[in-house]
Amino acid sequence: MTGLSSAGLSSAGLNAAGPDAVGLIATVLQVVLVVVGAPLLTGLMRQVRARMEGRAGAGVLQPWRDLRKLLRKEPIDPRGTGWPFRLAPLVLAGTALVVAAVVPLVTTASPLDSAADLFAVTALLALGSVALALGGLDTGTAFGGMGASREVTVLALVEPTILVSVFALSVRAGSTNLGTIVGLTEADPMRVLSPASLLAAVALALVTIAETGRIPVDNPSTHLELTMIHEAMVLEYSGPDLALIEWASAARLTVLLGLLGSLFLPWGVATGGAAGMGALVAVLVGVAAFAAKTAVLGMLLAAGEVFMAKLRLFRIPELLAGSFLLALLAVAASYFLAGGA
Amino acid sequence: MSLWRKIRKTGRVAEPAPERPTGEAPPEAAKLGGSVQFRHVDAGSCNGCEVEIGSVFGPVYDAERYGARLVASPRHADALLVTGPVTRNMEVPLRRTYEAVPEPRFVVAVGDCARDCGVFAGAYGVAGAVGDVVPVDAEVPGCPPEPEAIIAALRRLTGR
Ligand code: SF4
Numbered sequence: 001m002t003g004l005s006s007a008g009l010s011s012a013g014l015n016a017a018g019p020d021a022v023g024l025i026a027t028v029l030q031v032v033l034v035v036v037g038a039p040l041l042t043g044l045m046r047q048v049r050a051r052m053e054g055r056a057g058a059g060v061l062q063p064w065r066d067l068r069k070l071l072r073k074e075p076i077d078p079r080g081t082g083w084p085f086r087l088a089p090l091v092l093a094g095t096a097l098v099v100a101a102v103v104p105l106v107t108t109a110s111p112l113d114s115a116a117d118l119f120a121v122t123a124l125l126a127l128g129s130v131a132l133a134l135g136g137l138d139t140g141t142a143f144g145g146m147g148a149s150r151e152v153t154v155l156a157l158v159e160p161t162i163l164v165s166v167f168a169l170s171v172r173a174g175s176t177n178l179g180t181i182v183g184l185t186e187a188d189p190m191r192v193l194s195p196a197s198l199l200a201a202v203a204l205a206l207v208t209i210a211e212t213g214r215i216p217v218d219n220p221s222t223h224l225e226l227t228m229i230h231e232a233m234v235l236e237y238s239g240p241d242l243a244l245i246e247w248a249s250a251a252r253l254t255v256l257l258g259l260l261g262s263l264f265l266p267w268g269v270a271t272g273g274a275a276g277m278g279a280l281v282a283v284l285v286g287v288a289a290f291a292a293k294t295a296v297l298g299m300l301l302a303a304g305e306v307f308m309a310k311l312r313l314f315r316i317p318e319l320l321a322g323s324f325l326l327a328l329l330a331v332a333a334s335y336f337l338a339g340g341a
Numbered sequence: 342m343s344l345w346r347k348i349r350k351t352g353r354v355a356e357p358a359p360e361r362p363t364g365e366a367p368p369e370a371a372k373l374g375g376s377v378q379f380r381h382v383d384a385g386s387c388n389g390c391e392v393e394i395g396s397v398f399g400p401v402y403d404a405e406r407y408g409a410r411l412v413a414s415p416r417h418a419d420a421l422l423v424t425g426p427v428t429r430n431m432e433v434p435l436r437r438t439y440e441a442v443p444e445p446r447f448v449v450a451v452g453d454c455a456r457d458c459g460v461f462a463g464a465y466g467v468a469g470a471v472g473d474v475v476p477v478d479a480e481v482p483g484c485p486p487e488p489e490a491i492i493a494a495l496r497r498l499t500g501r
Contacts (some may be wrong), residue, residue, distance in 0.1 A: 054354035056406040065376040072372055075442040223413045238416040238443040
């Protein structure tokens with residue numbers, strides 16, 4: 001295991017038999033938490049928004065009720081659609097699940113740690129988006145194609161920013177393994193306040209918003225087809241397929257917010273340093289910290305959305321180019337400051 | 342920040358939820374389990390009903406707290422909210438929209454026009470009431486119907 005992991009993090013591997021099992025438990029917990037918690041996060045964000053608008057809101061559990069109902073409904077394959085349409089929800093949900101398993105949210109000592117590579121995670125997220133864009137194109141409707149082209153435009157601007165900004169963080173760690181980066185930051189929390197890290201944080205926050213289709217890039221509750229990005233691609237999906245897509249979108253948001261939390265507020269993430277009971281307690285703390293951080297970040301995002309309107313489509317590249325510039329500055333800063341020190 | 346102050350000052354504007362409406366719901370509605378997505382179809386209304394539907398989903402009446410939500414596509418919907426008499430041009434689109442909704446599906450006819458053509462009965466462009474084109478599960482009388490009446494019809498479907 002130690003030999004396999006690219007960064008040779010595995011402080012877990014150094015301990016006797018116990019830590020591997022604990023790492024496994026932590027990973028399973030993390031996946032379960034994302035699967036169950038993602039719709040709750042969506043519900044929480046809608047509830048925050050409703051309260052700020054003076055409404056009562058449908059309750060945090062409403063997204064789960066929606067999913068339960070969608071699963072009971074009849075699936076429809078619109079006339080003329082083929083395998084890309086049918087496969088897209090499965091690929092989207094599958095990649096979301098894999099990312100939820102490998103990203104260091106609860107623990108950095110997961111047995112899948114060697115897969116928690118920056119490039120692998122970015123590629124998995126992109127794979128899901130591309131699958132959905134193909135599904136949208138496959139319907140042959142005007143809105144499906146329009147949504148797909150917009151999604152790919154946003155994707156092309158978002159992916160480099162994710163790569164570059166996490167790269168800025170990985171320069172110091174000397175590894176693109178997310179677990180190593182999080183572990184190092186946790187060992188030395190002052191790192192978060194370095195200019196490189198702050199710039200990268202802002203850039204990553206912006207692309208998280210863009211990637212998950214929130215205001216100001218996309219409006220998840222719009223009814224106006226001409227302004228849609230994500231929604232336009234899924235207009236033709238119904239029943240269980242739609243349930244998969246909605247769950248996957250929620251899971252991606254949860255994972256990206258969680259990753260943001262792990263990278264820049266890494267307190268509480270279990271590192272696998274302890275053994276025996278200590279490790280289990282660390283995992284439980286990690287679970288609580290992940291839930292709390294993600295909920296707070298989600299509430300902040302929802303509150304921010306109340307104050308903002310969606311940007312005009314042609315302004316979005318400017319916003320994303322700005323975030324790319326921040327990411328680039330972060331890389332530059334991390335090199336120069338590391339050289340100066 | 343003035344918006345922030347406004348939010349603080351206004352507080353909750355949603356009116357307290359009235360008693361759960363009595364009256365029978367379509368038996369199939371139990372399958373929806375407290376979550377009903379509506380697709381609104383304007384089959385030829387004067388837009389009076391739309392104003393009322395708008396306020397049903399606004400902050401004061403807040404239909405979302407009963408699990409109802411407006412969606413952008415009939416494929417996402419469980420029920421259609423049809424307003425106005427069905428005009429000749431909207432007859433086929435309405436039927437197609439109905440067919441695009443996955444089973445189990447419901448139709449709520451909102452307003453006197455949708456029920457029996459109302460003031461437009463006998464007009465040359467009118468093909469008939471909503472019930473003549475697609476099967477109707479619930480009706481909301483009134484011209485335009487009060488938001489309370491629409492809410493009651495929605496709540497019978499969501500069961501909350
Ligand atoms: S019922 Fe009244 S308000 Fe509604 S569409 Fe007909 S005329 Fe207009």
